[in-house]
Amino acid sequence: MSHRQAAAPLDGAGGEKPALARGAGQHLLIVAGEPDLAELLSTTLELAGYRISLTDTGAEALARVARHRFDLVVFDTTLPDMANFSRERRPALPHRPPVLLLTEYDHLHRLVPELGLGERDYVTKPFRVAEVLARIQVLLRGPRPGPPRGNPLEYGDLVLDDTVCRARRGTRALDLTPAEYRLLRHLLVNAHRVLSKEQIGRYVWGEHRGDNAIEQLVSRLRRKVDRDDPALIHTRRGFGYWLGRADSGS
Numbered sequence: 001m002s003h004r005q006a007a008a009p010l011d012g013a014g015g016e017k018p019a020l021a022r023g024a025g026q027h028l029l030i031v032a033g034e035p036d037l038a039e040l041l042s043t044t045l046e047l048a049g050y051r052i053s054l055t056d057t058g059a060e061a062l063a064r065v066a067r068h069r070f071d072l073v074v075f076d077t078t079l080p081d082m083a084n085f086s087r088e089r090r091p092a093l094p095h096r097p098p099v100l101l102l103t104e105y106d107h108l109h110r111l112v113p114e115l116g117l118g119e120r121d122y123v124t125k126p127f128r129v130a131e132v133l134a135r136i137q138v139l140l141r142g143p144r145p146g147p148p149r150g151n152p153l154e155y156g157d158l159v160l161d162d163t164v165c166r167a168r169r170g171t172r173a174l175d176l177t178p179a180e181y182r183l184l185r186h187l188l189v190n191a192h193r194v195l196s197k198e199q200i201g202r203y204v205w206g207e208h209r210g211d212n213a214i215e216q217l218v219s220r221l222r223r224k225v226d227r228d229d230p231a232l233i234h235t236r237r238g239f240g241y242w243l244g245r246a247d248s249g250s
Helices: 036-046 059-069 079-083 105-110 129-140 178-189 197-207 211-225
Strands: 026-032 051-055 070-077 100-103 120-125 153-155 158-161 168-171 172-174 233-236 242-245
Touching: 026 036, 026 059, 026 079, 036 070, 036 129, 051 059, 059 070, 059 168, 070 129, 100 129, 120 129, 120 178, 129 197, 153 178, 178 197, 178 211, 178 242, 197 211, 197 242, 211 233
Parallel strands: 026 051, 026 070, 070 100, 100 120
Antiparallel strands: 153 158, 158 168, 168 172, 233 242
């Protein structure tokens, strides 16, 4: 797959380029089998201020992480040797860097914890370079608020499981996009607290987006989560959004 297929245009709808997140010399390992994708990522991230190392297999990536201390790993999950990973083959790692996973939307079910790395996030292809840079910056800031990764987040019959990046309402699985998943996690961690549109935008995308983008994202998530009663996602007009039972207040 060429970088033209892997990355979406950077410009916004209005043709204005957003300010890109920048690094401060952190050492990143890029794991990508496609030469065009590896070149795009390495060139972009070097220009953004990061030090870059490259490998094209998952096995070599784990070997390198075991030998060297990286600040973050960018990992393409479509590598041919991804299917060979298992807990038994996973080496003991002295340092577990955060990892940004690049994945096809229909491969989200493959994002299981067998890689044994640290805090994780993901973007789906075709990705925007600005989103990759923003998610890297968020991961480098450290763990997100809330319970440790691996412990499901729950509110009533709503459950979000970070270990497999899945959510369900009762027995019904929720088919969420990465942005919807991050929004739901942010709302769950802050249950009964009103979150402003700016707070939501910076958490979900690493940057503030226009009000319309936030409203559309919340609307899509609400249609999926609140198909079952009681409704859990609410609007506080003029302030933002919150999650919880309406009779419990905000």
